[in-house]
Amino acid sequence: MKFNAPRGTNDILPPDTLKWQYIEKKTHEIFSNYNYQEIRTPIFEYTELFQRGIGEVTDIVEKEMYTFEDKGGRSITLRPEGTASVIRSFLENKIYGQAQPTKYYYIGPMFRYERPQSGRFRQFHQLGVEAIASNDPALDAEIISLGMRLLQDFGLNDLELHLNSVGCGECRPTYVDKLKKYLNENKEQLCDNCKSRIDRNPLRVLDCKNDSCQSVIKDAPKITDNLCESCADHFNDVQEYLDILNLDYIINPLLVRGLDYYTNTAFEIKDNALGAQDTVFGGGRYNGLAEEIGSRDLPGIGFALGIERLLLSLEAKDIELPVESGVDLYITVIGEQAKKESFKLLDQLRNKGFITEIDYLGRSVGSQMKSADRMNAEYTIIIGENELNNNSATIRNMKSGDEKEIQLSNLLEEMKQLVDKEDI
């Protein structure tokens, strides 16, 4: 074995690709239904976009980016997430000049340099939405319900929705100061990691799993008790809209998100059957992002869903996506002459829309039948010397084993009758 796929990357092979196609198809359907439109941005961007957008002190920017210099000496980074690119595109293309809000969705690969583990890869795939230029809490609820609707359509009904508000530029700094003060007072009980986080990123202390830290966190001031009036109102309204939609949620004041641009609403959908990486999708509002990477103050909200994690979640629950594989017809040939006749027939059948296959390995009749069986062929069309002489073909129903010989001139018509295909 000479080559491996690079660490943390995966080949997606048949029949798994069918699942991916199904997910993509459903995504297009459902997102369209909510009137979100697809946007496709580059896989790489100038590094600075992510540094500014995601935040210099985040883990992503500090240690997880695939950054390189191109031949022109520019610093380029493979996108680690989708939102910064979408907002950049929105601003660059002056979409703000059109009727608002703008509702986009995207689907594609993202890249982060991390040690792979269950549910985490260096190249992974997200589908996500962004609703830009409105601060309406109804949109927060719409985004969340859209994600839940997608999961529901895949058969996932029992995932936990965690909801929080992380405040805004007004109230968060005040809260962070308060939290810092509290943490410093209880510093002795915190793990080393958290001690150093008090100054660097105090919100992160909140989701430390260390037991001793947990006991400190339990009585720490909660962001939800320290929101300014407008943030508190927004948070209440989001909950009200979620209630209207009958969506269950868990208020989780400890939920913080690792990207700097989040404001107000933050949410994660977790599947506790998943292990350490249990967030299937997560997102929130990012009212400060556009100003950070552009010059306009534009609100926005979105989520990103990890396709690999969605697949893991389905697997954990033994849910099979309704994907179909196999062929309608398999042509079994006996002899060189029959192969040549059949090759024309193969083409005609395919032109009529039948998924049709033939042997390319010169194998025995038995083996050809076996192949037909393995491909789940509905019918096998057998053509040998007898049939050649009669200008006919023998068709065999692979389920019942029934066979009959029919004239080649009637074959196309006959197969239309027998094979249930709506588009034929």
Add this chain to the structure above:
RNA sequence: GUGGAUGUAGCUCAGUUGGCUAGAGCGCGGGAUUGUGGCUCCCGAGGCCGUGGGUUCAAGCCCCAUCAUCCACCCCA
């Protein structure tokens, strides 16, 4: 970046205290049926035992290194 586990056939895995040509099941190919799949039976192909060193008369097994995979931490999708 840190820690733990694991690398033997296409896949899942056996392989004893180191001891002759390295095994099974499944899958794959052929045959039993000179033109018929699923069940059964027979035969067959396919292994630098992850890689490189070392110890030994002798290494799949012991030691070291290295690479890869998995899991966890950090953090996130």
